[in-house]
Amino acid sequence: xxxxxxxxxxxxxxxxxxxxxxxxxxxxxxxxxxxxxxxxxxxxxxxxxxxxxxxxxxxxxxxxxxxxxxxxxxxxxxxxxxxxxxxxxxxxxxxxxxxxxxxxxxxxxxxxxxxxxxxxxxxxxxxxxxxxxxxxxxxxxxxxxxxxxxxxxxxxxxxxxxxxxxxxxxxxxxxxxxxxxxxxxxxxxxxxxxxxxxxxxxxxxxxxxxxxxxxxxxxxxxxxxxxxxxxxxxxxxxxxxxxxxxxxxxxxxxxxxxxxxxxxxxxxxxxxxxxxxxxxxxxxxxxxxxxxxxxxxxxxxxxxxxxxxxxxxxxxxxxxxxxxxxxxxxxxxxxxxxxxxxxxxxxxxxxxxxxxxxxxxxxxxxxxxxxxxxxxxxxxxxxxxxxxxxxxxxxxxxxxxxxxxxxxxxxxxxxxxxxxxxxxxxxxxxxxxxxxxxxxxxxxxxxxxxxxxxxxxxxxxxxxxxxxxxxxxxxxxxxxxxxxxxxxxxxxxxxxxxxxxxxxxxxxxxxxxxxxxxxxxxxxxxxxxxxxxxxxxxxxxxxxxxxxxxxxxxxxxxxxxxxxxxxxxxxxxxxxxxxxxxxxxxxxxxxxxxxxxxxxxxxxxxxxxxxxxxxxxxxxxxxxxxxxxxxxxxxxxxxxxxxxxxxxxxxxxxxxxxxxxxxxxxxxxxxxxxxx
Numbered sequence: 001x002x003x004x005x006x007x008x009x010x011x012x013x014x015x016x017x018x019x020x021x022x023x024x025x026x027x028x029x030x031x032x033x034x035x036x037x038x039x040x041x042x043x044x045x046x047x048x049x050x051x052x053x054x055x056x057x058x059x060x061x062x063x064x065x066x067x068x069x070x071x072x073x074x075x076x077x078x079x080x081x082x083x084x085x086x087x088x089x090x091x092x093x094x095x096x097x098x099x100x101x102x103x104x105x106x107x108x109x110x111x112x113x114x115x116x117x118x119x120x121x122x123x124x125x126x127x128x129x130x131x132x133x134x135x136x137x138x139x140x141x142x143x144x145x146x147x148x149x150x151x152x153x154x155x156x157x158x159x160x161x162x163x164x165x166x167x168x169x170x171x172x173x174x175x176x177x178x179x180x181x182x183x184x185x186x187x188x189x190x191x192x193x194x195x196x197x198x199x200x201x202x203x204x205x206x207x208x209x210x211x212x213x214x215x216x217x218x219x220x221x222x223x224x225x226x227x228x229x230x231x232x233x234x235x236x237x238x239x240x241x242x243x244x245x246x247x248x249x250x251x252x253x254x255x256x257x258x259x260x261x262x263x264x265x266x267x268x269x270x271x272x273x274x275x276x277x278x279x280x281x282x283x284x285x286x287x288x289x290x291x292x293x294x295x296x297x298x299x300x301x302x303x304x305x306x307x308x309x310x311x312x313x314x315x316x317x318x319x320x321x322x323x324x325x326x327x328x329x330x331x332x333x334x335x336x337x338x339x340x341x342x343x344x345x346x347x348x349x350x351x352x353x354x355x356x357x358x359x360x361x362x363x364x365x366x367x368x369x370x371x372x373x374x375x376x377x378x379x380x381x382x383x384x385x386x387x388x389x390x391x392x393x394x395x396x397x398x399x400x401x402x403x404x405x406x407x408x409x410x411x412x413x414x415x416x417x418x419x420x421x422x423x424x425x426x427x428x429x430x431x432x433x434x435x436x437x438x439x440x441x442x443x444x445x446x447x448x449x450x451x452x453x454x455x456x457x458x459x460x461x462x463x464x465x466x467x468x469x470x471x472x473x474x475x476x477x478x479x480x481x482x483x484x485x486x487x488x489x490x491x492x493x494x495x496x497x498x499x500x501x502x503x504x505x506x507x508x509x510x511x512x513x514x515x516x517x518x519x520x521x522x523x524x525x526x527x528x529x530x531x532x533x534x535x536x537x538x539x540x541x542x543x544x545x546x547x548x549x550x551x552x553x554x555x556x557x558x559x560x561x562x563x564x565x566x567x568x569x570x571x572x573x574x575x576x577x578x579x580x581x582x583x584x585x586x587x588x589x590x591x592x593x594x595x596x597x598x599x600x601x602x603x604x605x606x607x608x609x610x611x612x613x614x615x616x617x618x619x620x621x622x623x624x625x626x627x628x629x630x631x632x633x634x635x636x637x638x639x640x641x642x643x644x645x646x647x648x649x650x651x652x653x654x655x656x657x658x659x660x661x662x663x664x665x666x667x668x669x670x671x672x673x674x675x676x
Contacts, residue, residue: 106164
């Protein structure tokens with residue numbers, strides 16, 4: 001078998017390993033050397049300059065929507081070419097099922113960020129964070145928080161277990177933010193990452209300088225970073241501590257995001273019995289998390305907690321399932337669990353397993369390991385093992401040591417307070433699951449342990465057919481955890497994008513803030529229109545264009561007709577004395593929805609035109625009551641425009657209703673779809 005040189009991609013060129021720095025990569029299945037990686041020929045400053053001077057400006061010239069479309073195109077390209085990645089993944093010990101979690105999961109994450117970028121971010125280079133703040137009495141001095149791309153680079157340092165997903169789940173929000181990325185995968189599986197990077201670069205879909213790759217060591221890269229850069233690390237707590245305590249990073253306040261060791265747990269609710277669907281679901285979750293990727297998952301279940309009377313039934317059920325797991329060559333379609341990534345990783349797992357035996361009893365051991373289609377001594381094969389700790393209160397290792405492989409420890413709990421205490425002794429975890437059909441059990445565990453966990457996963461018979469599994473981080477939700485889990489927060493939808501952007505408070509007149517944020521704000525300039533704005537296409541409309549309507553007087557007959565027609569005969573509209581008893585009403589008042597209906601009648605242009613649909617309203621506020629004899633008029637202003645596809649876009653209109661004294665009685669944001 002020929003040995004593959006795993007190259008780095010630096011400053012626009014592929015750089016091959018050098019003999020003085022290259023490290024060997026072995027097949028997890030056969031133990032043979034299949035590749036080598038590492039080079040002393042990399043110019044790290046040139047890589048940073050290339051990212052910041054070429055990649056950064058190119059990405060920042062694109063809007064969020066441009067970048068989202070780019071992500072979708074890249075994800076589509078990877079999806080169409082992923083079969084080659086599946087084949088390569090067998091050498092890392094991953095079965096096809098494992099590979100789909102890694103490869104398909106990473107591609108799916110890119111698709112989600114592409115979608116969220118179009119739906120939740122503006123077609124702009126600036127993101128408005130929160131509402132406008134009025135900083136003066138008359139509204140001539142206001143403030144707005146904005147987010148803009150950092151002018152540096154996102155440095156990824158990734159773990160070996162997910163060489164594709166680990167990269168793509170960081171790359172998607174980084175590129176969407178408008179920041180270039182330098183990816184440094186773990187050497188043991190960097191040949192997988194290299195193959196994926198080549199697919200992306202060869203597609204021609206990424207701007208030059210947007211993506212670079214380091215295979216091997218990172219040299220003095222960290223000592224060259226600035227406050228505009230972000231380091232995003234996944235791996236052990238020991239390595240994370242070494243990296244984030246780097247004096248240069250500390251001195252220059254370089255952002256550091258860590259996702260590290262985690263003793264994740266699963267709790268079987270006290271309401272569950274062995275004949276309920278939740279008991280089988282619990283066993284399924286535990287066995288799946290112990291054997292998927294041979295237990296090499298940062299979210300795998302390491303501690304299993306069950307009510308005292310269910311510990312033995314759970315042990316029996318888990319052991320029976322583990323005995324039936326077929327271990328072997330991951331390329332064999334019948335294999336359920338492949339080897340660990342390397343023999344050194346297997347040795348590390350066994351070393352920690354020996355320490356767990358100091359306070360736990362091994363239920364299953366590596367005796368009689370049967371490996372199908374491969375040599376059990378040449379590859380990094382290991383049978384799944386479960387331990388029983390009868391006294392978790394006086395144990396230490398099970399709450400402190402993570403065996404990063406197919407090993408888990410089961411322990412009893414007395415009540416839910418005890419269960420929460422055991423959960424929290426992990427010192428900070430990425431995820432805890434609760435299998436229960438009792439909402440109050442779910443609430444007590446969530447409230448009692450959420451402070452020490454990044455995610456609480458609750459499952460039962462209602463959600464189990466559609467839910468994701470305990471160990472699956474989703475791009476929509478936060479992935480990270482406090483304490484020993486690193487204190488970081490990846491993913492979480494658009495929250496993940498914000499790690500690569502600078503939040504800045506801008507202050508000034510409404511006109512200044514409108515220009516900076518490309519969104520009309522109250523008290524900024526308005527332009528009167530001659531033609532009705534509903535007759536203008538999306539592109540013809542300008543921010544600040546305002547239609548001021550005629551007035552309409554509200555009569556008592558209007559109020560009573562509306563009340564009887566809709567059935568809304570609430571006393572504030574129908575009973576004068578009862579209405580006067582309300583401290584902020586002068587007597588009977590018009591319905592708020594009557595005012596909205598009349599407002600629409602005042603500003604709507606009835607003829608067919610560019611306005612295709614009214615898709616809703618938001619931020620509705622009724623500020624002053626309207627009585628019979630009062631009149632209202634509407635100020636309709638173009639607030640923001642967001643393209644949605646090649647044919648139409650969304651327009652947000654600021655709608656202000658004023659009375660005969662020019663006092664504001666209601667405000668809202670109207671959403672319409674307008675043709676181009």
